[in-house]
Amino acid sequence: MNQPAALTRQEQKERTRAALLDAALELSHQSGFAQISLRQVAKQAGVVPAAFYRHFASMDELGLALVERSFATLRRMIRDAQRDPDVFTHIIDAAADVLVETVKVNKTHFAFVARERVGGSRAVREAINHELDLFVSELAVVLARLPNIENWSSDDVHMVARLFVRNMVANAEEVVEMPDGRPDLEAQIKEGARRQMRLIVLGFEKWRS
Amino acid sequence: MNQPAALTRQEQKERTRAALLDAALELSHQSGFAQISLRQVAKQAGVVPAAFYRHFASMDELGLALVERSFATLRRMIRDAQRDPDVFTHIIDAAADVLVETVKVNKTHFAFVARERVGGSRAVREAINHELDLFVSELAVVLARLPNIENWSSDDVHMVARLFVRNMVANAEEVVEMPDGRPDLEAQIKEGARRQMRLIVLGFEKWRS
DNA sequence: TAGTTGAGTGAACGGGTGTTCACACACTGT
DNA sequence: ACAGTGTGTGAACACCCGTTCACTCAACTA
Structure with a gap:
């Protein structure tokens, strides 16, 4: 019925979620997970801080x-x-x-x-x-x-x-x-x-x- | 020549230094050293944040x-x-x-x-x-x-x-x-x-x- | 005793933090 | 084709952060 070249809603969401996880993993590689901030993760994932909450509480x-x-x-x-x-x-x-x-x-x-x-x-x-x-x-x-x-x-x-x-x-x-x-x-x-x-x-x- | 009941300069300094170390140790016991702040340590040691720098850089x-x-x-x-x-x-x-x-x-x-x-x-x-x-x-x-x-x-x-x-x-x-x-x-x-x-x-x- | 030293003060700064909100607008099921 | 759902936006908030500065005043030295 669709996805002519664009991404389905679910795909896009999963992609952002993965980007957040990857970003956190990469950032924590240098400084440790406990000391990285939500804002840093969001920025590294190419997303605004508020968007973080659509994926994790x-x-x-x-x-x-x-x-x-x-x-x-x-x-x-x-x-x-x-x-x-x-x-x-x-x-x-x-x-x-x-x-x-x-x-x-x-x-x-x-x-x-x-x-x-x-x-x-x-x-x-x-x-x-x-x-x-x-x-x-x-x-x-x-x-x-x-x-x-x-x-x-x-x-x-x-x-x-x-x-x-x-x-x-x-x-x-x-x-x-x-x-x-x-x-x-x-x-x-x-x-x-x-x-x-x-x-x-x-x-x-x-x-x- | 002195210490009639009061503390010598050096004693007092060492005491505060120890208080800072103890404070940091106690605070980090719950949350980990990396995520406690200079201000928290100073407060727990009963000292103003700026005083911290008299003991550690x-x-x-x-x-x-x-x-x-x-x-x-x-x-x-x-x-x-x-x-x-x-x-x-x-x-x-x-x-x-x-x-x-x-x-x-x-x-x-x-x-x-x-x-x-x-x-x-x-x-x-x-x-x-x-x-x-x-x-x-x-x-x-x-x-x-x-x-x-x-x-x-x-x-x-x-x-x-x-x-x-x-x-x-x-x-x-x-x-x-x-x-x-x-x-x-x-x-x-x-x-x-x-x-x-x-x-x-x-x-x-x-x-x- | 008079002058110096230095540990501790309190206020101020610029900046990063988590969290909230109304809003935009592309994908969705009908 | 149309209303609806929901991901991502951008601004705002109140707060804590590290660091600086001029200061006080007790302990020290000469």
Whole structure:
């Protein structure tokens, strides 16, 4: 019936919403989400401040939307990784590679999560920690199938999963802080992540209680 | 020659400076250091905004002073712990206990460090990460003397030290976020920390390259 | 004791903030 | 073709911000 070249109402609205999210993400990359203003975001998105309210009730609500979008990226990374056959043969090497590469490509999303996980407003902080808890539980299910772990208590499996996720977050933070164009640093982080995971896995065999 | 009951000039100045630092620490405990204002800090310290400049050139400079003060607390914790003979017989249990107790008592300092390590301004962030790097190196020296580690490469020792410090930071974050008056949660965090350290130590024996 | 120093004052400034409102006007369903 | 819906506008508001300035007056020095 229509859209002869122009944009439908819904399309246009979604486009502006995305522009606001992108603007907030980019601005917060330098100074942190908590200290950017509604007016700055609106300006960067090419929109008047009042228009912001057509999409979000507050900056906090935009922050929550950003959490959602960022974890969607993380989930996609995990899903794609599981399709790769290498992951099952050299789990640790693959995990280190995938981690560093994905974080590098989606730097802004991971920077947002890393930063706001501890520095953000209460609402944003809790949303992120909730997502990370979900992620720990998912990882626990995967770990429970590994040879040396299959008859551990579920408490212990959860503990190990937390250990891995914590280190994943810490390594992601390092990649985020990494200056551009430093493949040496990148390799160093990757190697560090690999060794840490190997050390932890070595402990599996002798674990009791 | 003087101070009949009144305060010397220097004493009074130091007192106000301390009041400003305390005010900033308390205010940032709820909302994060980066989003509190010079005026708020001055008001909380019972001083007019302009007086702030007699002590710090900017909020950033106050932040750096806060980093220094917080790490002095951390160092005191380590030093005290080393005096305790229990630490050498049950290193891991003692470490978990000391960590949780000290963080609980100095909650505001650790909350500041945990939060601003990733969320703060560039200057504050770098100062904290520098202090943490120093701490990793100190720990590496201690670890290098342990039985299973004594002939590892220094790179590997450093890697393990980083793994421990990361987990220490993560556990401190958990204690900080912990609501008051929940000894069950506290015990849970302590037990988790203990298990994670034990798992890592188990890997020491079989480590190669 | 007289003069100097400097921590703290109070008012003022220019500018950025979130939020509100009536309004314009392009896309929408009838 | 027409009325309606709703995204985006631009101006206005009251407020808080960092920073400056001339000032007071107690603690200091000589």
